[in-house]
Amino acid sequence: MEKRLAIIWPVSVLVLLIVFYPSVSLGIRARPKDVRINGGDVRMDLQSLSRFAEAPEYRNGAECVRLRFSGPKPELDPNMVHVAMTLDLEYLRGSVAAVHSVLRHASCPENVFFHFIAAEFDTANPRVLSRLVRSTFPSLSFKVYIFREDTVINLISSSIRQALENPLNYARNYLGDILSADVRRVIYLDSDVVLVDDIHKLWNVTLTGSRVIGAPEYCHANFTNYFTDEFWSDPDYPSTFGSSTPCYFNTGVMVMDLGRWRAGSYRARIEQWMEVQKRTRIYELGSLPPFLLVFGGDVEPIDHRWNQHGLGGDNVKGSCRSLHPGPVSLLHWSGKGKPWVRLDEKRPCPLDYLWEPYDLFKAKVHNHGLNANLLKQSQGSLFGYSNYFL
Numbered sequence: 170m171e172k173r174l175a176i177i178w179p180v181s182v183l184v185l186l187i188v189f190y191p192s193v194s195l196g197i198r199a200r201p202k203d204v205r206i207n208g209g210d211v212r213m214d215l216q217s218l219s220r221f222a223e224a225p226e227y228r229n230g231a232e233c234v235r236l237r238f239s240g241p242k243p244e245l246d247p248n249m250v251h252v253a254m255t256l257d258l259e260y261l262r263g264s265v266a267a268v269h270s271v272l273r274h275a276s277c278p279e280n281v282f283f284h285f286i287a288a289e290f291d292t293a294n295p296r297v298l299s300r301l302v303r304s305t306f307p308s309l310s311f312k313v314y315i316f317r318e319d320t321v322i323n324l325i326s327s328s329i330r331q332a333l334e335n336p337l338n339y340a341r342n343y344l345g346d347i348l349s350a351d352v353r354r355v356i357y358l359d360s361d362v363v364l365v366d367d368i369h370k371l372w373n374v375t376l377t378g379s380r381v382i383g384a385p386e387y388c389h390a391n392f393t394n395y396f397t398d399e400f401w402s403d404p405d406y407p408s409t410f411g412s413s414t415p416c417y418f419n420t421g422v423m424v425m426d427l428g429r430w431r432a433g434s435y436r437a438r439i440e441q442w443m444e445v446q447k448r449t450r451i452y453e454l455g456s457l458p459p460f461l462l463v464f465g466g467d468v469e470p471i472d473h474r475w476n477q478h479g480l481g482g483d484n485v486k487g488s489c490r491s492l493h494p495g496p497v498s499l500l501h502w503s504g505k506g507k508p509w510v511r512l513d514e515k516r517p518c519p520l521d522y523l524w525e526p527y528d529l530f531k532a533k534v535h536n537h538g539l540n541a542n543l544l545k546q547s548q549g550s551l552f553g554y555s556n557y558f559l
């Protein structure tokens with residue numbers, strides 16, 4: 170392995186520098202420091218990077234708005250839909266499937282711009298990840314940013330599941346800083362989602378009043394369990410939620426008004442809670458509770474179809490879950506279990522077969538006949554919205 174890399178690196182790094190330099194840019198500026206974070210068990214080694222199939226080419230329909238910027242910065246075109254996701258080796262297969270699903274169902278796939286946030290110290294260099302995205306989606310409009318992990322590492326406290334501590338989980342908090350100030354709205358997506366509907370519909374939602382974030386809300390959630398006794402017994406902290414009952418929302422799918430975000434210094438507001446957490450343990454989960462503290466109760470309620478979350482099961486056992494009632498536009502495998510892992514281990518949950526058609530990892534190809542049948546069965550019996558998939 171090391172010998173191979175020694176030969177491949179000098180050549181590929183040079184080529185990548187020349188070819189991809191413009192698409193890689195630095196995000197957060199901070200002191201460089203030699204911090205290495207163990208991102209959990211990385212299930213794919215670097216060789217796997219060449220094992221993604223090229224996605225079919227998705228083209229705009231005749232009704233799509235023509236982009237005006239064909240120059241070096243297509244992300245500045247006012248008609249672009251902006252999507253931000255993280256990109257790391259561990260969840261790469263999920264990210265690739267998510268992008269594939271967005272393109273497949275978008276009415277105007279060429280008008281979608283992807284902002285990928287990669288970790289400075291990922292096993293796969295951000296330039297290698299750029300190359301992978303380019304070879305998988307040859308005509309995709311995207312940019313890879315490097316997230317300086319040390320901006321956040323001192324703010325992270327340990328949580329119940331190790332994966333929740335990955336600094337990239339906190340990248341969504343820095344989108345206002347990382348993305349160009351010209352990008353004023355972005356859809357943030359976790360890497361364990363697939364869309365089965367047109368992303369332009371989600372992009373078009375109105376954030377009423379001065380709301381900064383739109384996301385499906387769950388107002389029957391019992392907040393007691395998201396925060397510790399130290400939080401609830403504090404004289405001041407509980408009043409953060411005001412008199413109204415706060416609603417839960419999942420931060421894996423958010424429409425964010427970055428203009429309002431920057432103007433209101435929301436990054437700093439979230440960091441303040443992370444500072445509190447370092448002194449007094451006020452919650453158990455990773456990046457979500459600070460968002461609840463800052464935005465809980467003041468989120469634009471988007472239709473629940475845009476985040477059917479929890480399909481990965483709970484954070485401890487990863488048991489199978491079913492869908493919430495109602496229509497589905499986005500499936501989200503939040504929780505411990507990931508569909509690619511369960512499929513590979515031949516112990517998938519029924520809904521994992523809905524993720525599989527978006528998987529571009531080549532090792533799966535010989536299975537497709539079988540999977541198509543299982544997909545049909547699971548669609549018929551579980552929901553009856555097969556038109557989304559065919």
Ligand SMILES: *[C@@H]1O[C@H](CO)[C@@H](O)[C@H](O)[C@H]1NC(C)=O
Nearest residue numbers: 234276367368369370372373
């Ligand atoms: C989104 O809004 C734009 C601009 O108003 C409109 O042209 C487009 O048809 C809308 N797309 C969808 C899918 O609603």
Ligand SMILES: *[C@@H]1O[C@H](CO)[C@@H](O)[C@H](O)[C@H]1NC(C)=O
Nearest residue numbers: 389390391392393394395414
């Ligand atoms: C919320 O959960 C706590 C602890 O599990 C429980 O004591 C409380 O009664 C619950 N509240 C509601 C409204 O269900």
